[in-house]
Amino acid sequence: MPDTPPALDVLQLGAYFSLVEVSSLLRYEVEKQLREAGDLSHVQFQVLARLGDSPTGSSRMTDLADSVVYSRSGLTYQVGALEDAGLVLRSSSPDDERSVVVTVTEAGRAVLEKVLPGHIEVVSSLLFEPLSPDDVNTLANLLVPVRDHMRSIPPRSAASRRRRNGP
Amino acid sequence: MPDTPPALDVLQLGAYFSLVEVSSLLRYEVEKQLREAGDLSHVQFQVLARLGDSPTGSSRMTDLADSVVYSRSGLTYQVGALEDAGLVLRSSSPDDERSVVVTVTEAGRAVLEKVLPGHIEVVSSLLFEPLSPDDVNTLANLLVPVRDHMRSIPPRSAASRRRRNGP
DNA sequence: TATTGTTATACTCTATAACTATA
């Protein structure tokens, strides 16, 4: 039986519950908007956005998986959907024949641009409306270290592979 | 064609991306822990926790739906699973024969207690480790108003019902 | 008529494990 960890104090509970609730409500509205505006899932949007941000418009599957999704097959599924819709294309890497490089198409960039204003609108009106610029600054300064801390555990594609061999 | 909203500034983007990433990583680890420790989905855990917090140990379906889930049928599904597992029971309300009241059983409380230490452990080590008590206080003070703002739109069970009749 | 909740159904997404191919 494991040690009982100290209970979360009242402040921690409040922060935790608010975080869960805020992110859940935000996620729900964002997904709805992305679906209605561009028939995109959130993962698909993240993939497109990440590719669109990249100078080359490309990324390896594994790198996408580590940043966006929790299993390789999940990414294969979502990228497959994007490819069926003509928004990305896949090609094998010249450097490493095992790797697959995903690239945004023009149609993909167009969808991204079609979807983006509504996305920003949702995020602004839901998340940022009650926050001053100072508040936003403070929030970012709190969450970035948390994200970095969470990211300091090994990437998920590696973890899920290794789990095969044992814990 | 809608007005183009002003783009999010750099700070807002940083805060938004961090929030999405933090909540996604946290949610993933929490779900894993809940599944392994008590074979609970996150929604099921939230239902149990909410009932456990209530003085009566009970709540109406609609009230649960508004606080925890995005469709009535989704809640029916999850509460059905909890009932099959013996963790809650359903009874019709004496006040309003249409209503169904959900109540935690002893077994439900036991599962909650079995699951809670690990849950706290995950949240503490992932979310709170890099934050000082002051940071936690600040974070809560930022997120609570955001949550209240988001909640000030009509509840979801009502919204999804009304959508039938038109926007 | 409106509200509460369930059900039937169809669909999306996810994860696991087995598989191929390259390093």
Added chain:
DNA sequence: TATAGTTATAGAGTATAACAATA
């Protein structure tokens, strides 16, 4: 042997619409 990615499969969760019962 290890890594990159796909596939087959099966399961969990969700939403919509139609439904019955009560207010």
